[in-house]
Amino acid sequence: MSAIRIDSNAVRPGPKNLITDIVGISVGHAQDDAVMTGVSVVVPDRACVAACAVPGGGPGTRETDALQPANLVECVDAISLAGGSVYGLDAASAVTSVLGAQGRGYAMGGPPVPSPIVPAAILFDIGNGGNKDWGNTPPYHRLGAQACQALSDSFPLGNIGAGYGAQAGQLKGGLGSASALLDGAMLEGAIPDGAMQVGALLAVNPVGSVCDANGTFWAQHLALDYNGAPEFGWPDAPAASAVGAHPLAGSKMAGLAAGANTTIGVIAVAADLTPAEAQRVAIMAQDGLARAIRPVHTPFDGDALFVLATGAQPLAEQAELRPLALTVLGALAADCVARAIARAVWCAGDTGFAPAYQTQFPRP
Numbered sequence: 001m002s003a004i005r006i007d008s009n010a011v012r013p014g015p016k017n018l019i020t021d022i023v024g025i026s027v028g029h030a031q032d033d034a035v036m037t038g039v040s041v042v043v044p045d046r047a048c049v050a051a052c053a054v055p056g057g058g059p060g061t062r063e064t065d066a067l068q069p070a071n072l073v074e075c076v077d078a079i080s081l082a083g084g085s086v087y088g089l090d091a092a093s094a095v096t097s098v099l100g101a102q103g104r105g106y107a108m109g110g111p112p113v114p115s116p117i118v119p120a121a122i123l124f125d126i127g128n129g130g131n132k133d134w135g136n137t138p139p140y141h142r143l144g145a146q147a148c149q150a151l152s153d154s155f156p157l158g159n160i161g162a163g164y165g166a167q168a169g170q171l172k173g174g175l176g177s178a179s180a181l182l183d184g185a186m187l188e189g190a191i192p193d194g195a196m197q198v199g200a201l202l203a204v205n206p207v208g209s210v211c212d213a214n215g216t217f218w219a220q221h222l223a224l225d226y227n228g229a230p231e232f233g234w235p236d237a238p239a240a241s242a243v244g245a246h247p248l249a250g251s252k253m254a255g256l257a258a259g260a261n262t263t264i265g266v267i268a269v270a271a272d273l274t275p276a277e278a279q280r281v282a283i284m285a286q287d288g289l290a291r292a293i294r295p296v297h298t299p300f301d302g303d304a305l306f307v308l309a310t311g312a313q314p315l316a317e318q319a320e321l322r323p324l325a326l327t328v329l330g331a332l333a334a335d336c337v338a339r340a341i342a343r344a345v346w347c348a349g350d351t352g353f354a355p356a357y358q359t360q361f362p363r364p
Helices: 085-101 140-148 275-285 287-292 319-347
Strands: 025-032 037-044 048-053 079-082 120-122 174-182 197-204 263-271 304-313
Touching: 025 140, 037 085, 037 140, 037 197, 037 263, 037 304, 048 275, 079 085, 079 140, 079 263, 085 120, 085 140, 174 319, 197 319, 263 275, 263 319, 275 287, 275 304, 275 319, 287 319
Parallel strands: 079 120, 263 304
Antiparallel strands: 025 037, 037 079, 048 304, 174 197, 197 263
């Protein structure tokens, strides 16, 4: 059996350090300032193999059963992430309508109208102080359509899209993204060049905290240099420490109900994964939440992660080495998720209902 050889300097962020560093992936965002909520949509150029993992205790999702490897549909046309609790699921209906009008979707037997497959997940941002007096016209269908019209390969982080109204523990949450390219980990040449490309997009709204009492991110040790500086956290930040800390320190435990929080996201990879392999990556990538949030996967969180595999690169040169290559890819995805979570909070600004990280923990 070939050995995995990893260069300590092998992992680097992509050119934009965004999920869109994976060729063929576009992202659109829309938000409503008055309601303090938003929607983010991830759309591949063409339908992608997809999977999901939903370990949170209070999930709000759509089309996740369809993604099980034993079921008929293997590919999806988009992923919708939204605030608004159950109301936010309506954003996916708008995305479905837009893509269907473009002729995208699953078709069997030549029906006149295709059926776009748009899985979705939502987070709870209804208690953030925005104007939720929307009567029988919640804004999420409108925001979903607007997000589809704003697709791009570049976008800011923090207070945008599905992360606009988010809160992470006692801090302002937000929308984060990161990418990772692995150059120096080869299974004796069995991993083709370009196969180890991962991007993550996370809307970060957990019960748990993302940093210790001194402001050091739990994921600080995973930060990569980007444009000559750490991608999140102050330079020379000390190692995070939970020694002696209460398990709920820094969390937002007062007045919660099940389903009242949640971190949701999408991981994109360039590899040619099967649905079962994509599901394994989704399961492994959930470890990234545990590396960046404390506590995580609580009864109050509806944590959900989706995986999109564009199939642009073969995962391995030899079939017997695919499990080893998949292990490398899943590990890379988990770290990428953790980095995206920290970047979401690092980039989020003050909006009045929770302090921004850089205001609460100014540069020492």
